[in-house]
Every structure is written in structure tokens, then in C-alpha cells.
Amino acid sequence: MTVQATRKVENMSYLLSNLIGGKAKVGSRAIGKLADMIMSEGPIPEVTHLVIKRPFGYKSLLVPWDKVAFFDHHGRSILDLENIEKYEKDPAENQIVMRDYLLDKKVLDVNDAEVEVVYDIKLQAHNNKLYVAGVDCSRAGFLRRIGLRRLSDFIRSLAAKIKDETIPWTYLQPLPEKMGRFKGDVKLNVLKEKVAEINPVDIADMIEELEPEHRMAVFNQMDTEQASDTLEEIEPRVQRELVASLPLGRAAELINEMSTAQAANMLSALPASEIDEILERIDPEDREKIRLLLERHDDHISSFASSHYIAAPPEMAVGEVIKNFRRMSEEADVTMYIYVTSPTGKLIGVVDIKELLQSDPAQRLGDIMVANVVTLGEEDTVASAVKMFNHYGFRALPVVGEDDVLKGVIPDRDVTLARKLV
Amino acid sequence: MTFSHAFLSMLTRNRLKVRNINRRYATPRVKLSPAVRWTLLILRIYLLALVVLLGYKFFTIVSQ
Amino acid sequence: MNWVTKLYYRARRIWKALSIYLIIAGPGLVVMVADNDAGGITTYAATGAKYGYSLIWFLVLLGPIAYFIQEMTLRLGVVTKRGHAEAIFEGFGTFWGWFSLLDLILVDWLTLITEFIGMTAALNIFGIPPWATVAGVCGLMGFMVINGRYWTWEKISLIFCALNLIYIPAAFMVHPSVSDVIAKGMIPHFEGGFNGDMFFFLMANIGTTIAPWMLFFQQSSVVDKGLKEKDIFFGKLDTFIGAIATIVIAVFIVIVSGTVLQGVEIEDAAQAAKILMKTNLHAGEFLAIGLFNAGLLGAICISLASSWAFGEVFGWAHSLNNKIKEAPWFYLNYFITLISAGAVVLIPGAPLVLITLFVQVVAVTLLPASLVFLMILLNDKETMxxxxxxxxxxxxxxxxxxxxxxLSTLYAVSTLFPGLFG
Incomplete structure (x- = not known):
């Protein structure tokens, strides 16, 4: 509750275009409007200052984020300034002024081909900080930018399922040093040699955000192994589109790289006719296994469980987990929960990622975990797992063996997939 | 009395001010290369000539 | 990128450039339009009356001349963040410093008197007594600075600049023959041969193009506005557009007087307006309003040029962003210069004609020196x-x-000793 009381910005995502123009107040006195924001550099930049424009040629204010007492989704703010004149400043030469420097800049891919234009910037609030989450290059963003917000919203309401085509900030190269009003482009770092350094989960996320033609471009840059790893991680709808637009030979090649279970997972998302065509092109011995897996009806849930999850001891500090989260979540199929285990591997609790982020970094996992964990047994069937998921609504469930030893974790999408197979 | 007093004090204050200015700008910062030196010399001569012309004109107007 | 995106990208950049231009525009435009002050208008009107359209091509040449000089003051101001007077003191020591400062004060004061002569004569046409004009002008100029914001002052000045375009409708009212203007005006030639008279007029026109106060004024106003290095391009654009505006206005004045008053000997612009009113009432009134406005703009700039220079050297607070009580000396200087010059015009039997004649001569004691200093300072690699x-x-x-x-020296000498070139 104390967190609620001191929260100055709601934890949600924002679009820069919705924020610009919001009234800024000191106490109850309106002093100007939000003209721009300044962001830090780095892989996950955050908003460090607000630029408040004042009327009639009064100098604009540069207000540090910690002097902002309240900030809402219209960009309206209440500033905690004792002396306004002290903040009459222009942004320094090396500061990145988001709207001025980034909006309407070209987005280049690694080959310097012009891909899109930055129509908007997506921000994500978290723990009273505002992070730069990505750049919006979508048609919707375009319509918003040219002032057709209503049309944009209308189209989005028609096709609510269409995802925002936001390019996450992590997939952009560091901004050029000479970024300015007219200078510098925003560059992607996801193609060619750079791609190898990125984790397949991340690439998958990114590919989901891209437009179909861009997806193939990214995909074609990757070697078979990596493409295969990435394909596994992509959500079924996009997976289907992607495999459908790949040449059959290439699709078979990618599937060949996967384990049989993963291949079965992946193939199950495709229409039956395509499954057969692809199966014909892959190794005969794998082919039979996959067929078997695809046809298995009353399999035990454990064969769907993934051994890629995040586990940590109860003594570990919250801050440490957050700091190392990226490394820990590499490879992981399930990233929504952190499983707290004893040295013997016994599952003693679970921590929701949301809970984790909202906790004091000094606390230990043992303090904040939920000890009474809902689990599945190794012998449980797919059907019973589906029931559990439907009942509890969790994103993933742990599978435990004797003495509550954690054997694996099953994500909900795999269960839906399994249910289809049943 | 008070007026003349105030006036005098203003004069002294400004004399100090002028002295300060003279001290502050005593050495020209621009590098006095031969070209610059010559240009400045020519400027002085030019000004002198103009002043002489003006003086002459003034003299002729007055004497008429 | 598809063509819509490309089009959007281009359009956005142009729009952005335009909006930045509108923010930065000011000093260059004001100084250039104010260059056509009361004396300038008289010169142009006299040129048109004497030579018709035939010297229009020569006026066009004055644009680049003004631009190249004023552009240097812009750069000097932006880079050094100092006014011209201070720059001379610093660069050339006390002798040249005091000389420039005191001479500037004298030249400005005398020029200011000619502006008042123009303004009172112009409004006299509408039956407004001189004392009312002087009082009104002082009141208006007090109002412009009383609010203590550079922004307010600049915006009001820009309105007066726009009013200066009144000569364009005035020119259309007198129905000049466009083909004549082009055929006679745009081809460089000397109608009636090159002689002493013609030479005198050419020198007069060059003489009104660059006045010493313009150098001091633009540099100081650029500093007061707070322009930075990154704004230099737009500052130059501002100066360039100002140069075009000043030429357009000059050409239209010549067209007006060349159409209606050809062959009439003109002593001053107010007289030209009176003669014009006999044949075309509104065109004459426009000419008179334009003359008043030109004098006003000149007065605005000149009185500020003096106050800024004084403030810089004496180290007083000298910004239009200061309130009157924050910069008492600056504003005191401003009003003393203004009111004393206005008062001279009201003195019965003051040698106004003599002053008008001698302004150019006195200006010529300062102009060469400040131009040479400008060149030397602009070549100082260390600061620039x-x-x-x-x-x-x-x-x-x-x-x-x-x-x-x-040319300006020859002009001054021939003013002192008429008939020297006749």
C-alpha cells in the first residue's frame, strides 16, 4: 500500500505522442506544457528530464525526473519545484532530446537500407521510472503522427489482435554520437553478424513485432541452427505464417535441427497437409518419432515439460535476481516465474516476476515467495494438466517428482498445444 | 547642495568604472601581425584625414 | 520504405526546418528590414523619382552586400556570445574600444534624430502634431520593453517588419507597367550615361545599405536571444530572408516613386508622400505610413544598439530579458537616447536639414573601422x-x-563639399 501511495506514474506503457502537450503544474498553478523528454543512453534507457515549454517566450524548463511528483497517461504532470527560475535551461549538447532527435528519423537495417520511419516512441513505466521501451514504426503510429488518431484507433479496434509493431530498444544500435535535430538515423542491430549475439528468445520476440517482409529478412540472415532455435520460440500464429512462407526444403532443414519433441510442438501448429509435406523431407528415423509424438493421445504431461526454467535458492537477494535476470533467463522457456529450490532440488516456493520487480531489492526470495505451490505430478496426464491450467489461470506450472523435486516446468502454450493433440 | 554632491559622487564612481574598463582591456587579444598593425595604422590616418576635413568644413561654415 | 513513408519523411523534415526557422528568425530579419529606415526610404524614393526604374538592378546588388556583412556579425555573436562593442574592446584594446563606443553613441543619436524627423513628418501628413508623435513613439517603445522579455520585444518588432511590406500594395495601386519595370529595371545600365549626379546616387544607396549600428545591433541581439552554434544555419537563413525582404521593399519604393514622381526633385520621403497623395490618395497615405513605420523600426533598433553596447562595456545587466529594475542603467540609457533625440526634433529652429546631411558623414568615421574590425575578428581562428x-x-x-x-567615404566627402564630382 505504501507503494501505491508514493506511485507517481502508473505501471503501464505509454506512447510519446500521447504525452506531448500535457499540462505541467507546480502545485495547482499551470506553468507550461510538456514539449519533450530527455533520455539516458544504454540498452534500456530511461527518461531523465522533462522539457517544459512555457508561453510567451519564457525560457523552457529542464526538470529532472525526480522532481516530477505525478505523471499521467496524457503527459500531465505535477512538478515539485521550489524555484522555477533555477530550472530555466536548454538541453545540453550531448543530451538526447527524444521527440526532437528521434521522431521522424529513418530506421536503417544493418545494411543501411532504409526500412521505416520512427513514428512514435513507446515508454514503459516501472517502479516510478519511465523507460524507453522501443520505437513505433507501425501504420497506426503513422496515422497518429499525421493527426489521424481517431482513424488509427478505429482500425486498431477492428483488428485488436494486430500487435503494435514496436521495435524493442534493445534491438537498436547505440544512437550515433552526432544525433541531432536533422542528423543521425536510428539503426537496427538485428541482422547479420550481430544476430548471433542475441538470444533466440529475444530474436523471436523481435520477429513477432516485425512486419512479415521484415521477418523473412531477419530470418534469411541467420544460419540454420539459430533460425531453428528462434523458430521454436516464436508464438504459434507467427510461426505458422513464417513456416508457410519458407520454402519447404528450408522449413524441413530447420525442423531437422530441433529435438523431436520440439519439432512435434512446432509442426502441430501447422495444417495437416503441410505437416505431411514437411515430414517427408526430414530424416526417416526422426520422422517416425515425430509422427509418434504427434499422434500420442494420452501421454504423460512430463514429456511436454521443459527443463529450461529459472531456479534460484531462497537466500538469493531480489536485487541480484533482477540484475542477473537476463543471463538467468537465457535459454529459459518459462520466464514468468522464478522457482525457489533447496540445494537438493526440492521446490519450496515460487515468485511471480511482477512480484519480484515490485519488491525491495534487499529482500530475499525466501521472504517474498509463495510457499504453497500448485504443482503437477510426473504421472499426471495432459488432460488433467489442462484442467489445472483452466482452473488456476497460471502461465506455467511446475512438474514435481518424488519429495517435491522439481522435474520441469510446463508453459501454458505447450498445454494448449498438448490439448490439441489429445 | 545635495544634488551637486550626488552628481560628484556619480562622477567619481564612473571614473572608477572607466579606470576598471581601461585596465581590463589594456592588452588587445587579437594577434598583432604586421598586416593587422598596418591596417590599424591606415585606419588612424584615415580617421585623422576625415577629422581634418570635417574641421575644415566647420571652419568654412563658421567663417561665412 | 514505400513512397508514402518517403513522402512523409521528406515533408516532416521540411516542416521541422520551417518550425525551427520560425523560432530562430528575428535578429536578421529585423536588422535587415530596419535597414530601410527613414533615411533609406528617402534615398530610394529620390532615386526612383530621379532615375525611374533604371537603377532597380543596382538595388538588387545591395542584397548580397548586406547579407555577407551581417552574416559575419551573426557568426561572431553566436560564437563569442558577446556584442560587437565588447568584442572591439577585447580584441583591439581601449583606444579603439572607446573610439568605437563613443562614436557609435554619437552616430546612433544623430541617426535617431533623422528617424524622428521622418516619423514626425510622416504623421504630420495625417494632421498629427510632432510632439504627439514623439510622445507616442517613446510610449510605444517603452511598452515594448516594459514586459522584460526579449521574446515580446522581438515579436512586436516583427509585426512592424511585416507592416513595412505596405509598399507592395502601394506599388500596385499606382499601376506600374510590369514590362517597363523588367525591361528598364532589370538590365544593368546607366540611363543617361554615368556622370557625377548618378555616381552620387549610387553612393547614397550603398551608404544606406550598411550602417554602423547594424553591426552592433545584430551581434548584440543574437547574443540576447541566446542563439547557439547549432542555430547558425537558421540564423543565416534568417539574415538571408531579411536581405531579400529589404531589397523587395526598396525595389517597390522605387517602383512607386518611379511611376508617379518621375522627374520631381525630392528632398525627403514625406514630401514625396504628399505629392503622391494629390494623384493617388491611398498610395500616398501608404507611403507615409511606411515612412513612419520605417522610422519607428530604425528607432527601435538604433536605441537598443546603443544601450546594448554601453551595457556590454560597462558590465551592466544589459538584456531585454531583464526587468527594468534588474537592469536600470540599460533601460535608462535606452530612454535617454530615445527621448533626447525626440526632443531635438521638437526644438524650434533646430538645424534638422544639416543633421540629416551630416549623419552620413559622421557614420563614415565609424563604418570603416568597425568593418575592418569585423574582418579581423572573423579571421581569429583561436576564438572562431x-x-x-x-x-x-x-x-x-x-x-x-x-x-x-x-564609396561611403566618397559619398561623405561629396556631401561635405557639394559639386566635387559634378
Whole structure:
């Protein structure tokens, strides 16, 4: 509750275009409007200052984020300034002024081909900080930018399922040093040699955000192994589109790289006719296994469980987990929960990622975990797992063996997939 | 009395001010290369000539 | 990127450039339009009356001359963040410093008197007594600065600049023959041969193009506005557009007087307006309003040029962003210059004609020195860095400076000793 009381910005995502123009107040006195924001550099930049424009040629204010007492989704703010004149400043030469420097800049891919234009910037609030989450290059963003917000919203309401085509900030190269009003482009770092350094989960996320033609471009840059790893991680709808637009030979090649279970997972998302065509092109011995897996009806849930999850001891500090989260979540199929285990591997609790982020970094996992964990047994069937998921609504469930030893974790999408197979 | 007093004090204050200015700008910062030196010399001569012309004109107007 | 995106990208950049221009525009435009002050208008009107359209091509040449000189003051101001008077003191020591400052005060004061002469004569046409004009002008100019914001002052000045375009409708009212204007005006030639009279007029026109106060004024206003190095391009654009505006206005005045008053000997612009009113009432009134406005703009700039210079050297607070009680000396200087010059016009039997004649002569004691200083300061790599003059700029500006010095000196001498070139 104390967190609620001191929260100055709601934890949600924002679009820069919705924020610009919001009234800024000191106490109850309106002093100007939000003209721009300044962001830090780095892989996950955050908003460090607000630029408040004042009327009639009064100098604009540069207000540090910690002097902002309240900030809402219209960009309206209440500033905690004792002396306004002290903040009459222009942004320094090396500061990145988001709207001025980034909006309407070209987005280049690694080959310097012009891909899109930055129509908007997506921000994500978290723990009273505002992070730069990505750049919006979508048609919707375009319509918003040219002032057709209503049309944009209308189209989005028609096709609510269409995802925002936001390019996450992590997939952009560091901004050029000479970024300015007219200078510098925003560059992607996801193609060619750079791609190898990125984790397949991340690439998958990114590919989901891209437009179909861009997806193939990214995909074609990757070697078979990596493409295969990435394909596994992509959500079924996009997976289907992607495999459908790949040449059959290439699709078979990618599937060949996967384990049989993963291949079965992946193939199950495709229409039956395509499954057969692809199966014909892959190794005969794998082919039979996959067929078997695809046809298995009353399999035990454990064969769907993934051994890629995040586990940590109860003594570990919250801050440490957050700091190392990226490394820990590499490879992981399930990233929504952190499983707290004893040295013997016994599952003693679970921590929701949301809970984790909202906790004091000094606390230990043992303090904040939920000890009474809902689990599945190794012998449980797919059907019973589906029931559990439907009942509890969790994103993933742990599978435990004797003495509550954690054997694996099953994500909900795999269960839906399994249910289809049943 | 008070007026003349105030006036005098203003004069002294400004004399100090002028002295300060003279001290502050005593050495020209621009590098006095031969070209610059010559240009400045020519400027002085030019000004002198103009002043002489003006003086002459003034003299002729007055004497008429 | 598809073509819509490309089009959007281009359009956005142009729009952005335009909006930045509108923020930065001011000093260059004001100084250039104010260049056509009461004396300038008289010169142009007299030129048109004497030579018709035939010297229009020569006026067009004055645009680049003004631009190249004023552009240098812009760069000097932006880079050094100091006014011209201070720059001379610092660069050339106390002798040249005091000389420039005191001479500037004298020239400005005398020029200010000619502005008042123009303004009172112009409004006298509408039956407004001189004392009312002087009082009104002082009141208006007090109002412009009383709010203590550079922004307010600049915006009001820009309105007066726009009002100066009144000569364009005035020119259309007198129905000039467009083909005549082009055929006679745009081809460089000397109608009736090159003689002493013609030479005198050419010198007069060059003489009104660059006045000493313009250098001091633009540099100080650029500093007061707080322009930065990154704004130099738009500052130059501002100056360039101002140069075009000043030429357009000059050409239209010549068209008005060349159409209606050809062959009439003109002593001053107010007289021209009166003669014009006999044949075309509204065109004459427009000419008178334009004359008043030109005088006002000149007065605005000139009185500020003096106050800024004084403030810089004496180290007083000297910004239009200061309130009157924050910068008492600055504003005191402003009002003393203004009111004393206005009062001279009201003195019965004051030698106004003599002053008008001698302004040019006194100006010529200052102009060569400040132009030479400008050139030397712009070649000082130590302070100017990458913004120092290039060789090409030196050649162009050097030639212009030489031409201005020689012609304005000859003009002054021929004013002192009439008939020297006849």
C-alpha cells in the first residue's frame, strides 16, 4: 500500500505522442506544457528530464525526473519545484532530446537500407521510472503522427489482435554520437553478424513485432541452427505464417535441427497437409518419432515439460535476481516465474516476476515467495494438466517428482498445444 | 547642495568604472601581425584625414 | 520504405526546418528590414523619382552586400556570445574600444534624430502634431520593453517588419507597367550615361545599405536571444530572408516613386508622400505610413544598439530579458537616447536639414573601422574555430568591405563639399 501511495506514474506503457502537450503544474498553478523528454543512453534507457515549454517566450524548463511528483497517461504532470527560475535551461549538447532527435528519423537495417520511419516512441513505466521501451514504426503510429488518431484507433479496434509493431530498444544500435535535430538515423542491430549475439528468445520476440517482409529478412540472415532455435520460440500464429512462407526444403532443414519433441510442438501448429509435406523431407528415423509424438493421445504431461526454467535458492537477494535476470533467463522457456529450490532440488516456493520487480531489492526470495505451490505430478496426464491450467489461470506450472523435486516446468502454450493433440 | 554632491559622487564612481574598463582591456587579444598593425595604422590616418576635413568644413561654415 | 513513408519523411523534415526557422528568425530579419529606415526610404524614393526604374538592378546588388556583412556579425555573436562593442574592446584594446563606443553613441543619436524627423513628418501628413508623435513613439517603445522579455520585444518588432511590406500594395495601386519595370529595371545600365549626379546616387544607396549600428545591433541581439552554434544555419537563413525582404521593399519604393514622381526633385520621403497623395490618395497615405513605420523600426533598433553596447562595456545587466529594475542603467540609457533625440526634433529652429546631411558623414568615421574590425575578428581562428571566415568568404567580404569603405567615404566627402564630382 505504501507503494501505491508514493506511485507517481502508473505501471503501464505509454506512447510519446500521447504525452506531448500535457499540462505541467507546480502545485495547482499551470506553468507550461510538456514539449519533450530527455533520455539516458544504454540498452534500456530511461527518461531523465522533462522539457517544459512555457508561453510567451519564457525560457523552457529542464526538470529532472525526480522532481516530477505525478505523471499521467496524457503527459500531465505535477512538478515539485521550489524555484522555477533555477530550472530555466536548454538541453545540453550531448543530451538526447527524444521527440526532437528521434521522431521522424529513418530506421536503417544493418545494411543501411532504409526500412521505416520512427513514428512514435513507446515508454514503459516501472517502479516510478519511465523507460524507453522501443520505437513505433507501425501504420497506426503513422496515422497518429499525421493527426489521424481517431482513424488509427478505429482500425486498431477492428483488428485488436494486430500487435503494435514496436521495435524493442534493445534491438537498436547505440544512437550515433552526432544525433541531432536533422542528423543521425536510428539503426537496427538485428541482422547479420550481430544476430548471433542475441538470444533466440529475444530474436523471436523481435520477429513477432516485425512486419512479415521484415521477418523473412531477419530470418534469411541467420544460419540454420539459430533460425531453428528462434523458430521454436516464436508464438504459434507467427510461426505458422513464417513456416508457410519458407520454402519447404528450408522449413524441413530447420525442423531437422530441433529435438523431436520440439519439432512435434512446432509442426502441430501447422495444417495437416503441410505437416505431411514437411515430414517427408526430414530424416526417416526422426520422422517416425515425430509422427509418434504427434499422434500420442494420452501421454504423460512430463514429456511436454521443459527443463529450461529459472531456479534460484531462497537466500538469493531480489536485487541480484533482477540484475542477473537476463543471463538467468537465457535459454529459459518459462520466464514468468522464478522457482525457489533447496540445494537438493526440492521446490519450496515460487515468485511471480511482477512480484519480484515490485519488491525491495534487499529482500530475499525466501521472504517474498509463495510457499504453497500448485504443482503437477510426473504421472499426471495432459488432460488433467489442462484442467489445472483452466482452473488456476497460471502461465506455467511446475512438474514435481518424488519429495517435491522439481522435474520441469510446463508453459501454458505447450498445454494448449498438448490439448490439441489429445 | 545635495544634488551637486550626488552628481560628484556619480562622477567619481564612473571614473572608477572607466579606470576598471581601461585596465581590463589594456592588452588587445587579437594577434598583432604586421598586416593587422598596418591596417590599424591606415585606419588612424584615415580617421585623422576625415577629422581634418570635417574641421575644415566647420571652419568654412563658421567663417561665412 | 514505400513512397508514402518517403513522402512523409521528406515533408516532416521540411516542416521541422520551417518550425525551427520560425523560432530562430528575428535578429536578421529585423536588422535587415530596419535597414530601410527613414533615411533609406528617402534615398530610394529620390532615386526612383530621379532615375525611374533604371537603377532597380543596382538595388538588387545591395542584397548580397548586406547579407555577407551581417552574416559575419551573426557568426561572431553566436560564437563569442558577446556584442560587437565588447568584442572591439577585447580584441583591439581601449583606444579603439572607446573610439568605437563613443562614436557609435554619437552616430546612433544623430541617426535617431533623422528617424524622428521622418516619423514626425510622416504623421504630420495625417494632421498629427510632432510632439504627439514623439510622445507616442517613446510610449510605444517603452511598452515594448516594459514586459522584460526579449521574446515580446522581438515579436512586436516583427509585426512592424511585416507592416513595412505596405509598399507592395502601394506599388500596385499606382499601376506600374510590369514590362517597363523588367525591361528598364532589370538590365544593368546607366540611363543617361554615368556622370557625377548618378555616381552620387549610387553612393547614397550603398551608404544606406550598411550602417554602423547594424553591426552592433545584430551581434548584440543574437547574443540576447541566446542563439547557439547549432542555430547558425537558421540564423543565416534568417539574415538571408531579411536581405531579400529589404531589397523587395526598396525595389517597390522605387517602383512607386518611379511611376508617379518621375522627374520631381525630392528632398525627403514625406514630401514625396504628399505629392503622391494629390494623384493617388491611398498610395500616398501608404507611403507615409511606411515612412513612419520605417522610422519607428530604425528607432527601435538604433536605441537598443546603443544601450546594448554601453551595457556590454560597462558590465551592466544589459538584456531585454531583464526587468527594468534588474537592469536600470540599460533601460535608462535606452530612454535617454530615445527621448533626447525626440526632443531635438521638437526644438524650434533646430538645424534638422544639416543633421540629416551630416549623419552620413559622421557614420563614415565609424563604418570603416568597425568593418575592418569585423574582418579581423572573423579571421581569429583561436576564438572562431571552425566558424572563422574561409578564404572564399574573405575574398567576397573583403571586396565588399573595400567597396563600401571607398564609396561611403566618397559619398561623405561629396556631401561635405557639394559639386566635387559634378
Amino acid at each position: 574555430g571552425e566558424y572563422a571566415n574561409t578564404r572564399m568568404q574573405n575574398i567576397v567580404s573583403g571586396t565588399i568591405v573595400a567597396v563600401i569603405i571607398v
